Amino acid sequence: MRMGYEALIDKSVEMGALEARLVPPKEIVFDARSFLKCRFGCNRWGKYWTCPPNLELTREYFMDAFQKYEQSIFIKVPDPKLGQEIAVAIEKEAMLSHGCTFAFAMAMCIQCEECAFPDPCRYPHLARPSMDGYGVDIGKTLEPLGFRVEFDKKGEFLPVWYVMVLLD
Ligand code: SF4
DSSP states (O other): OOTTTHHHHHHHHHTTOSEEEEEOGGGOOBOTHHHHHHHTTOTTTTTOTTSTTSOOSOHHHHHHHHTTOOEEEEEEESSHHHHHHHHHHHHHHHHHHSOOTTOEEEOOOOSSSSOOTTSOOSOTTTOOOOSGGGTBOHHHHHGGGTOOOOBOTTSOBOSOEEEEEEEO
16 A cells, blocks of 8 residues: 555545545445446436446446555545545545556536536546446445445435545
């Protein structure tokens, strides 16, 4: 592991994150059932460039790339747009200051009220895939960290979102 990733945690918090933690990629939980949740019940399915089935890179391709990463940072945010901004900023910082040539942010894309799909993406420099779109079980991954995906009594998400940046 390269030294100094703690600075990325500090930067995340400076930018407005509630908390951030380093998580070794081997502790990230994948579960094929997350695709069922994407396919059935999510109103983003098929409407966003950054969600299935429009990701274009297969899960197998993603997993090949994933094996190469040595560290990741999970970032808890109060707002999904802020989360996307922080994730992309941390990805850039990791590349510029930590030698992570292939640092890669994963965050639900919230840049446009309506995605341009199937027309070209308006902000490809900001758009990244959602974690669950590649099978990450966010809840199970977060449990050991003391982070939780929480719902209110009506089944709505509480205002807490998570983004991730893979670090090499
Ligand atoms: S930036 Fe806009 S057009 Fe591009 S994937 Fe995100 S929502 Fe869609």
